[in-house]
Amino acid sequence: MNAGSPATFTITVTPNEIPYNSAVKSESYLAVGDLNHDGHKEIVFSHESFLYVFNADGTNFSNAWPIQSTPPSPSFGYNGAVIGDVDGDGFPEIVTVLNTESFNSDPYFALGEYSNQTLLAIRRDGTISKSWQLNAGSGCWLQFFPTPAIGDFNQDGITDIAVVSSIGGGACSASTPGVVTVISTGATFNPSLNDWPLVRHDPRGTSVLLCSDFCLSSSSAQPVNAGSPATFTITVTPNEIPYNSAVKNFTCSGLPTGVSCNFSSASVTPGLSTATNTLTISTMSRTLAMARPAAASQRFLFATSLGAGLFGALTVFAVPCKRKGKLSGLLVSLLLLCSTLVIGCTGGGSSGPQPNPNGTPAGTYSVIVSATGGSNIAKTVKVTLTVN
Numbered sequence: 407m408n409a410g411s412p413a414t415f416t417i418t419v420t421p422n423e424i425p426y427n428s429a430v431k432s433e434s435y436l437a438v439g440d441l442n443h444d445g446h447k448e449i450v451f452s453h454e455s456f457l458y459v460f461n462a463d464g465t466n467f468s469n470a471w472p473i474q475s476t477p478p479s480p481s482f483g484y485n486g487a488v489i490g491d492v493d494g495d496g497f498p499e500i501v502t503v504l505n506t507e508s509f510n511s512d513p514y515f516a517l518g519e520y521s522n523q524t525l526l527a528i529r530r531d532g533t534i535s536k537s538w539q540l541n542a543g544s545g546c547w548l549q550f551f552p553t554p555a556i557g558d559f560n561q562d563g564i565t566d567i568a569v570v571s572s573i574g575g576g577a578c579s580a581s582t583p584g585v586v587t588v589i590s591t592g593a594t595f596n597p598s599l600n601d602w603p604l605v606r607h608d609p610r611g612t613s614v615l616l617c618s619d620f621c622l623s624s625s626s627a628q629p630v631n632a633g634s635p636a637t638f639t640i641t642v643t644p645n646e647i648p649y650n651s652a653v654k655n656f657t658c659s660g661l662p663t664g665v666s667c668n669f670s671s672a673s674v675t676p677g678l679s680t681a682t683n684t685l686t687i688s689t690m691s692r693t694l695a696m697a698r699p700a701a702a703s704q705r706f707l708f709a710t711s712l713g714a715g716l717f718g719a720l721t722v723f724a725v726p727c728k729r730k731g732k733l734s735g736l737l738v739s740l741l742l743l744c745s746t747l748v749i750g751c752t753g754g755g756s757s758g759p760q761p762n763p764n765g766t767p768a769g770t771y772s773v774i775v776s777a778t779g780g781s782n783i784a785k786t787v788k789v790t791l792t793v794n
Contacts (some may be wrong), residue, residue, distance in 0.1 A: 408702070410489075411768075412630065420449055425598065427602075429578045430519070431499065431722075432695050432709055433452075433453075433485065433486065433551065434451065434452065434454075435452040435453075435455075435484075435486045435502075435776060436449065436450065436451055436452075436453070436490075436558075437449075437452075437487045437488055437489050437500070439449050439489035439498055439529040439777045440498070440534045441459070441467070441498060441500075442497070442498065443497065446461070446462060447462060447477065447754075448460065448461060448462075448467050449461075449462070449490065450487050451619050452483075452484040452485060452486065452502055452574075452661070453483075453484070454475075454482065454483035454484060455474055455475050455482070455483040455484075456472040456474055456475075456482045456483070456484070457471075457472055457474075457475070457487070457500070457502065457651065458471055459471045459530070461473075461782040464732070466533075467531075467703070468531065468537065469532070470532035470599075471532060473528070473532050474481055475504055475506060478508075478790055482502065482504070482505050482506055482507050482521070483505060483656045484502050484504055484505075485502055485503045485504075485505055485551060485553065485555075486502065486503070486551075486552070486553040486554060487500055487501065487502040487773040488500075488501050488502075488554050488555060488556050489501070489561055489600065489690075490556035490599060490600035491565070491593065491599040491600070492535070492536065492556060492565050492593055493527060493535045493536055493565060493591065493593050493598050494565075494591075494592075494593030494594055494596075496596075496599070497529075497530060497599070497601050497689070498527055498530075498537050499527040499529055500526075500528040500529075500530075500532075501525070501527050501554050501556060501567060502525075502528070502542065502554065503523050503525050503526070503530075503552040503553075503554060503569060504523070504524045504528055505521055505522070505523050505525055505548075505550065505552065505666065506521075506522045506524075507520035507522070507619075508521070509512060509725065511520045511748065517599050519535065521547065521548050521550070522693070523539075523540040523548050523552055523571065524537055524538070524539060524540065525537065525538040525539075525540055525554065525569055525587075525589065527591075529758070530684050534721040536591065537611065538567075538589050540552065540571065540587055540639075542571075542573045543585070543589075544781070546573040546574060546585075547574065547584055548571050548573055548585070549571070549572045549573060549574045549598075550571075550572060551572060551699050552569050552570065552571035552644075553569065553570050553571070554567055554569045554574050555567070555568045555570075555594075556600055557700060558595040559588060561619070561647070561781035561782070561783055563594060563595055563783060564590055564591065564592060564594065564595055565590075565591045565593045565594070565596075565771055566588055566589065566590050566591065566688075567588070567589045567591060567594045568586060568587070568588045568589075569586070570584055570585070570586045570588075570672040571584055571585055571587075572584045573585050575711055576794075589601065597747075599667075603670055609652075616756070618715050619644075619645060619779045619780060619781040619783060619785065620642055620643060620644045620645060620653060620676070620779050620785060621643040621651060621785065622640060622641070622642060622643075622775065622777060622786065622787035623639050623640075623641045623643065623784050624639075624640055624641070624685075624719070624775065624777075624788075624789045625638055625639040625785055627789070627790075627791070627792075628789065628792075629792035629793070629794050630689060630792070630794065631791060631793070631794045632689050632690065632692045632765050632766045632767075632793055633689060633690060633691030633692075633765075633766075633792070634689060634692050635686050635687065635689065636686070636687045636689070636791055637684060637685070637686050638685040638686075638687070638775075638791075639682050639683075639684060639685075640656070640669075640683045640684070640685050640772075640775060640777075640787065641680055641682050641754050642674055642680060642681045642682070642683070642730075643676075643680050643778070644676045644680070644779075645678075647678055647679070648676075648677050648678050649675075649676040649677065649779075650675060650677060651675070651779050651780030652673040652674070652675050652779070653673060653674050653675070653676070653681065653776060653777050653779045654671045654672060654673035654777065655776070655778045655784070656671075656672070656673075656683060656685075656775065656776070656777045657775070657776050657777075658685070658687070658774070658775055659695055659773070659774045659775055659776070660772055660773045660774050661687070661773055662769070662771050662791075662793075663766065663767070664689070664690035664764045664765060665687060665688065665690065665766055666687070667685060667686065667687045667688070667691050667773070667793075668685070668686045668709050669683050669684065669686075670683060670684035670685075670686075671684075672704070678762070684788070685775060685787075687773065688789055690762065690764055690765045690766050690768075691762060691766075692761065692762050692765030692766070693759040693760065693761060693762055693765070694759065694760040694761070694762050718758075766793050767792060767793070768790070768793050768794055769792075770790060770792045770793075771790070771792075772788050772791075773788070773789045773790075773791055773794070774786050774787075774788055774789075775787050775788075775789055
């Protein structure tokens with residue numbers, strides 16, 4: 407370059423993200439969960455145009471991440487995220503709302519543009535498992551900051567997703583509330599796969615919601631001999647405290663032949679802590695009761711005494727005809743003798759133990775105990791009964 411000549415430079419700006427989220431209202435969200443069931447938690451970071459998944463050391467979970475919204479636009483993109491299995495495949499998905507700027511020339515859309523919100527369930531490999539269109543109504547349109555939640559809201563055993571979002575525009579006023587959309591996914595609700603993110607952490611301080619209503623657990627019992635009872639303590643642990651619904655309808659299933667169960671209480675109410683109910687399983691002996699040896703001789707003595715008394719009475723009231731009286735007396739004597747022998751011989755039985763066909767066979771049995779609480783969905787626990 408000669409002196410007096412201008413020098414021209416090209417300044418290149420390389421953003422950390424493409425597009426760069428430079429809007430003042432850029433929102434960031436976090437969720438933590440074990441996406442691949444390897445015992446290590448992953449970090450889900452939603453930052454508008456990008457959705458990231460990091461390992462605990464800050465590296466990318468896989469080369470599938472981050473994923474970028476299309477079309478990219480500041481102030482639009484991914485929103486609050488939660489983690490849970492919503493498609494029933496046994497692995498948790500990332501559930502979030504993708505908010506994109508869309509345009510429509512229909513006169514109904516007075517501004518010609520609107521916020522298009524789509525609820526997404528995203529697999530750990532970055533692919534979309536399920537998606538649902540979210541709508542407003544009553545002349546309003548959806549605005550920003552939609553927030554999802556996962557649960558079984560009507561307690562039917564099916565996973566539901568609820569999304570709350572602000573609305574505005576059109577016929578809406580400043581006092582118009584937001585809108586809540588509840589979607590049933592059709593997949594079986596599995597709370598053990600639903601990791602709780604940060605401020606939505608459950609009140610007991612664990613990272614996993616163990617039970618959707620309450621849990622049943624049981625103590626163990628020592629082996630018992632047939633005919634002896636086995637006792638178990640059934641513990642009811644509520645998911646939320648206080649739990650003021652009665653846990654009732656305690657039943658047993660899978661009992662072996664000749665066995666019954668009984669609970670000390672028809673219902674228990676945990677309240678501010680756990681509650682217990684005592685279960686007694688009654689078994690049956692495999693032998694009958696011992697017969698008393700004296701029983702036969704007692705019956706024989708009774709029959710003999712009865713016969714003698716009747717014979718004496720008939721002799722007194724006999725017809726005063728000698729021949730007729732002799733024949734009658736002989737006949738009565740024979741009848742009394744036969745009845746005495748029959749009574750004395752029958753029922754004497756054996757004095758040894760007799761087998762009981764209804765006795766509980768030796769073995770180990772799995773008995774299922776169930777009960778229902780406020781949700782009316784039965785919870786179960788297995789108890790092991792061992793009979794010698």
